[in-house]
Amino acid sequence: MNKWLIKAANKEYKKIAKDFEINEVLAKIIANRDVPYEDIPKYINPTAENSMHDPFLMKDMKKAVDMLIEAIDLNKHIRIVGDYDQDGNSSTMTLLDGLMLFTENISYAIPHRVEDGYGISKRIVEKAKEEGVDLIITCDNGISSFEPVKYASELGMDVIVTDHHQVNKDENGEDILPEANAVLNPNRSDCEYPFKKLCGAGVAFKFMYGLYLKLDADLDYLMDLLEYVAMGTVADIVDLLDENRFFVMEGLKKIHKTNNYGIKALIRETKLEQESIDVYKIGFILGPCINAAGRLDTATLGIELFLEENLERIDEIAKRLVELNNERKALTEEGVKLVMDKVESEELYKKDIILVCEKSIHESLAGIIAGRVKEFYNRPTIVFTAAREEGVLKGSGRSIAEYDMYKNIFPFKGLLKSFGGHPMACGLSVYEENFDLLYSSLLDSSKLTKEDLIPKKYIDSQLFIDKITFEIVELISTLEPYGAGNPKPVFGDRNIEVLDMKILGKNENTLKLQLKARGRKLDGIMFSNKEKIKVIYDYVSSKANNKNPFIDIIYYPDINEFMGNKNLQVRIVDLR
Structure with missing residues (x-):
């Protein structure tokens, strides 16, 4: 129950209503959202002028922009390395579309969920070298890719990391950063960027914003990129406050009028009306179609959808994405039943944290299933399945507000083969022999109370x-x-x-x-x-x-x- x-609405809501000439119902809602008084104007009416922060406040921005301009001037081969989810897709498109105004010597790579795992991999780095890439730019990944980034540098390529995920820390709490030429991430402890909750596409957009300012380029063209940023911001479930609020509001306007045939085809194939696209429809209809490609096929389908110029091919891709999402939904229902049956039969719901292993489910669905189990029992939940490597379990977790998943698992990373995430979600892999020890360690260290576990x-x-x-x-x-x-x-x-x-x-x-x-x-x-x-x-x-x-x-x-x-x-x- x-x-x-x-x-307890801020008692100042009557003052808010009076000062900003708005209805008291709205004033109470604003007060309940704890919007700082000075930020109320941009909350009520977000604009580029009152919401967009100076990109050069982000650590390494000047260095990254200067490197990028040099690469453009020398016609160096630039490769964007994104991720296989909607935010990764949006980040990749933001950089590709943004850079196409200045160079044609640009390409992209998306990791394969099973072959590469999350983020840039050694395979992707080697292929980039073989194909004459000079500069790699990661987006929505890279902050934890220490070995692949170092390997790229050793092979003579420059690397710019753009990411929004949590930064790794050493035993003294100091940031551990990949050995890239520049690292753009507002979550760096030495970064003074005022808004920390950008998604990957948001960080990519700020990079392009810095470039366009430095080159005095067409800012109207830049703002058109917000149709991608809005999709990534919504799908990655980052806070719709501050800059993100403007990105989504403006991005939705762009989508309503978009000339991108790929976006229009996907909207049509999902039986939606272009003018009706909102946060819900991005988050629960369009976004999952893009994500389904990375889960069950290849995430490059999402990029192809937006880049392809052949209209028949675009329609084929849109149809395929919807088919994949329908397949994903059916597999999810099967997986949820299997996992819920285990949770019930083993009475895992009585524990503070639920860790469950079901080797038969597709590894790409573990996070969705974990979210469903978490929602039902209101317990932090990690669902594991079999990885490609023998003896390894791959898991995905979803949490509740009272349990910082990243912070609570981090002390036990020695038991893990890989780990990354943020307070509300994580991805990890563990050797099968360490599974029980990981579970007992998390339960023993849990500070969750009965009150915390009441939804x-x-x-x-x-x-x-x-x-x-x-x-x-x-x-x-x-x-x-x-x-x-x-x-x-x-x-x-x-x-x-x-x-x-x-x-x-x-x-x-x-x-x-x-x-x-x-x-x-x-x-x-x-x-x-x-x-x-x-x-x-x-x-x-x-x-x-x-x-x-x-x-x-x-x-x-x-x-x-x-x-x-x-x-x-x-x-x-x-x-x-």
């Missing part, structure tokens, strides 16, 4: 569902984009009668309810995974006792559009 907490839902304020209007929905939409770090506002109401309830959808992951409160009837809808929807349906049904059950809900007001008709409904986040 979730614990519900009403946010919490935060409510912005009480709002009776019979009082919601189209105007309120419109007001709330003015503070979009919502997402990580800037969650959609949610409200609470109590003693609501359930007149009818049914499970919908091919995957049985939707609960449709007919509600009644203080004389007004209203539809309610709840989306989650199949397991959770079934538990909720059975729970509410058990309370009926030959009469309609009553529930309390956390929700946000929503508009359901169907065949040209618009109706108010409540999107239920949680109920009891």
